[in-house]
Amino acid sequence: MKQHLLEICYLIGSVTFIFGLKMMGNAKTARNGNLIGAVGMTIAILGTIFLHTGEVAPMIYAMIFGAIAVGTIIGWMTAKKVQMTAMPQLVSIFNGMGGACAALISLIEFTHHMHSGEPATTGTLIAIIAGLVIGSVSFSGSMIAFLKLNGNMNKPVRLPAYNMINNVFMLFVLLFGAYMVYSGGSLMLAYALFASALLYGILFTLPIGGADMPVVISLLNSFTGLAAAFGGFLYGNKVMLTGGILVGSAGTLLTLIMCKAMNRPLSNVIFGAFGAGSAAAEGNEVKGTTKEASVSDVAVLMNYSKSVVIVPGYGLAVAQAQHVIHELEMLLESRGVSVKYAIHPVAGRMPGHMNVLLAEANVSYDKLVEMDDINPEFSNTDVVLIVGANDVVNPAAKTNPASPIYGMPILEAENAKNIIINKRSMSAGYAGIDNELFYNPKTSMFFGDAKKALTELVAELKTMD
Amino acid sequence: MEQVLTFFNDNREMIYFIILSVFVGVEVIGGVPTVLHTPLMSGANAIHGVVIVGAIYVMLNVNPTDTVALILGCLAVLLGTLNVVGGFVVTDRMLEMFKKKK
Numbered sequence: 203m204k205q206h207l208l209e210i211c212y213l214i215g216s217v218t219f220i221f222g223l224k225m226m227g228n229a230k231t232a233r234n235g236n237l238i239g240a241v242g243m244t245i246a247i248l249g250t251i252f253l254h255t256g257e258v259a260p261m262i263y264a265m266i267f268g269a270i271a272v273g274t275i276i277g278w279m280t281a282k283k284v285q286m287t288a289m290p291q292l293v294s295i296f297n298g299m300g301g302a303c304a305a306l307i308s309l310i311e312f313t314h315h316m317h318s319g320e321p322a323t324t325g326t327l328i329a330i331i332a333g334l335v336i337g338s339v340s341f342s343g344s345m346i347a348f349l350k351l352n353g354n355m356n357k358p359v360r361l362p363a364y365n366m367i368n369n370v371f372m373l374f375v376l377l378f379g380a381y382m383v384y385s386g387g388s389l390m391l392a393y394a395l396f397a398s399a400l401l402y403g404i405l406f407t408l409p410i411g412g413a414d415m416p417v418v419i420s421l422l423n424s425f426t427g428l429a430a431a432f433g434g435f436l437y438g439n440k441v442m443l444t445g446g447i448l449v450g451s452a453g454t455l456l457t458l459i460m461c462k463a464m465n466r467p468l469s470n471v472i473f474g475a476f477g478a479g480s481a482a483a484e485g486n487e488v489k490g491t492t493k494e495a496s497v498s499d500v501a502v503l504m505n506y507s508k509s510v511v512i513v514p515g516y517g518l519a520v521a522q523a524q525h526v527i528h529e530l531e532m533l534l535e536s537r538g539v540s541v542k543y544a545i546h547p548v549a550g551r552m553p554g555h556m557n558v559l560l561a562e563a564n565v566s567y568d569k570l571v572e573m574d575d576i577n578p579e580f581s582n583t584d585v586v587l588i589v590g591a592n593d594v595v596n597p598a599a600k601t602n603p604a605s606p607i608y609g610m611p612i613l614e615a616e617n618a619k620n621i622i623i624n625k626r627s628m629s630a631g632y633a634g635i636d637n638e639l640f641y642n643p644k645t646s647m648f649f650g651d652a653k654k655a656l657t658e659l660v661a662e663l664k665t666m667d
Numbered sequence: 668m669e670q671v672l673t674f675f676n677d678n679r680e681m682i683y684f685i686i687l688s689v690f691v692g693v694e695v696i697g698g699v700p701t702v703l704h705t706p707l708m709s710g711a712n713a714i715h716g717v718v719i720v721g722a723i724y725v726m727l728n729v730n731p732t733d734t735v736a737l738i739l740g741c742l743a744v745l746l747g748t749l750n751v752v753g754g755f756v757v758t759d760r761m762l763e764m765f766k767k768k769k
Contacts, residue, residue, distance in 0.1 A: 233762040273748025281756035300750035306743035430718035445717030451692030553704035561764035
């Protein structure tokens, strides 16, 4: 009886996951989709605990509830408190937790099989070993991705011949895993495999540049999905299988879509990370002089223009300037200036990240224009204001085949009549390359922290009129 | 060869199940606008937290005298909970921003 009820709980869970994900693909239904998924998850978890058949010591129940309570409080608080700008790294951490969870399950199950003395079937061993390897790689990889996104590790670290080392090491881990399945292994070997997989996750993520981290997180996300699915295979648990495989396949597809938005094949992200060739970086130095504009110059220029396009980048988000920019937009609109935002698919740190940040500041949804729609409009734009964006407006992506970002679609801001770039300094962008747009005769540099500079600009505009 | 065939036969249902789920996953994501990629990734991230069900299962079946397994299992439940709760809450926060505003 209980067993049948549990199966129904798992069925409900599986269906809500599918519906939830489907609804998350549409802006109108997305929030409810997420809630439906959460409800399904709760049903599956409660069912697992309360519909369990067999004797369980009360102490174990206490431990389970304790762990859930602590996890809920920490998870809830962190997710509620985190700044919207720091969201990508948080997703990375939570992903790593899931991976670690899968790896621990495998470790316990393997130990259990070793102690029980009865030989595990091939299927069981495959599920245990695969869960262990994939979960560990996902965990350590996610931690490195977190450190990179959080700015603790800015430069990609590359050992000499890192591609070769990584590939050989990957092969080693795979063969090691296969040997474990074949031979049945031992406890010592299981721990060695665990350590090797953790190390591989680190080696795999280390050489990849920070700008590519969203793709990596998405990939690791699908890895964790896969690890969960192997857990489901191990226990014949349908809800783990559906949840895991759904995320595994949807995550892989999402990864590929993201790569497409950057116009780079996945292999290029993983093996040929940004700035990999030092020759390319050297050939990229742009020489020239830049013009600097004062607050009043910018204010006058904007006040008397007809159309302004704002290109927001991560710099805007870091400076928490999204509210000020909305103020600027409303002020200009009240004076008859048409204002739009040009959103690059990978503006911010992840696809769609910038939309979330601007929506937080109440910027109206229809003011956000996607790249393909705004690009033809730049030649009719009087002023384009670039705030904390760099690589997404770098013309080298179109003109310089030696540039590491060559081929990435960009916002063609250079076609506008006037270009104002707000930056803190002349430093290069996230990809670490110079930008010839700064030296364009139409460009004026408007130096300063985005929030401070824009606040001054708004104040200056208010005094005019 | 015989082993492979036995393996397939023993797990026939599972294999069907897995293949069909892969297609559902691909189908569900198709045609999603770029703006929703981040919340979608985050939502998917919460869903793979279902691995916690496995962690709870391990705890329910663990030998109460096996301290190492108890500690590791407890840790697994904790980590799984973080994945689930944190994942859903942060996704909700992101999607909250997308609601219609005047």
